[in-house]
Amino acid sequence: MAFIEMVEMLDILKRADYDGKKAKIMVKVVKxxxxxxxxxxxxxxLRKRWSDLKIREHDQYRRLRRVLQKCK
Known part of the structure; x- marks a missing residue:
């Protein structure tokens, strides 16, 4: 998954306060x-990628969050 795709995914999931149980939000990400x-x-x-970012790849997750904060 490309970095810019992950930024887009993280942006949508953070705005919607995704906790892993809301299927409608994941449909928005797919679209x-x-x-x-x-x-x-x-x-x-996408659900697995989100989980991996939060748990295993925490450095990349922080980098993505920083990019989103700079955009806002």
């Missing part, structure tokens, strides 16, 4: 990634 970048990812793939 947004397809419209903006032309990639098709399943909800399960």
């Amino acid at each position: 947004s990634l397809h419209m903006n970048f032309g990639v098709r990812r399943s909800k399960d793939q």
